Amino acid sequence: MLARRPHASPPPGGRGKACPPWVVGLVTYRYSFQDVLDVRVKRFWVHPTDHAEGIMTKADAARHASPLRPGDRAPDFELPATPDQKVMLSDFRGRPVILVFYPEDWSPVCSDQLGLYQAVLPEFQKFGAELIAISVDSAWSHLAFAKDRNLHFPLLADFEPKGNVARMYHVYRDVAGTSERALFVIDAEGVIRWSYVSPVGVNPGADGILRALEELNGREETT
């Protein structure tokens, strides 16, 4: 499992099949310190991602989030976008919003994922959609991260109270103290139309978002 390319999208049918608790127990038990070292060594040439992201503990598996679902109203929130500017979700009412929860600034998978979204941003904008990313990092960390990685969309700081917005969307991971890697597409009226939680070490790509935006467009055209 760990030899997989960590940034590959999940194979079809991979999600939703929860392990029975005894399997989870077994998996947790199997990872001795030596295993962890071996994994690091094996992994090195494939993709030096945070290996901590790749291991699911028992508590983690038990909490594996079920995010807010299509049809749910997207909870409104206000978070800092910069050290002195705040953004409210409802500011964007009237156009679709892509809400991207990611675990942490600076981690390799997050950088790949957000770098890809920056590159695909013009396609999102063709749908009039706004792209907003959220993590528990502080606004100052976001500022440095965005500058370093050339990201030109808002990174919101779900920093105080920590993870509050992630909790509102049911995508907070207590065990790690970060959010899940989760995607929400919210329509112009503030209703969630698509949501997806990716394994934390897997970059979910942009195809799911684009498809959701297309379906949203189709729906608006037919009503």
Next chain:
Amino acid sequence: MSRTEWDAVLTLPVDQERDHVQGAVSAAVTLVQYGDYECPYCGQAYPIIKDMQARVGDRLRFVFRNFPISTSHPHAEHAAEAAEAADAQGEFWRMHDLLYERQRHLADGDLHAYAEELGLDVERFDKEMAEHVHAARVYEDFMSGVRSGVNGTPTFYINGVRHDDSYEAEVLLEALERAAATP
């Protein structure tokens, strides 16, 4: 709208005319790579692909498509355009190989020097680079990758289905052999 899982298949089928192809259309297995010339993992994959071509031989058709991620790799976009500009003069693969063999040196001046080294019409090459004549093609490749579920580079498709395993030689070879043996 409730879909949370999706198939990762090639949305833009391989086209012998449009694509950069090595191998026959009748080959038993087609390997498509979405790659970025500045990505170190693609650099690692480069000799592995050569190895696959040697080992699978005529049964393998290899296709390369551009997937430059400019936010992380500032030279990737121009390098991709340079390979396309070389293609316009019939030298895609020689430029492709050169770019991977020297992927730490991909500044505009380097690309110009590679065009010279390959004996291209450098004036035409420079003009096409300056006018970004091939940018649209590179973007078309990129978006076809995005729509097919490419989320990083390199990403491979074997007979149209994304290869979600490692691209370590033995793993890739086994996957290719398996696909070749599937009628």
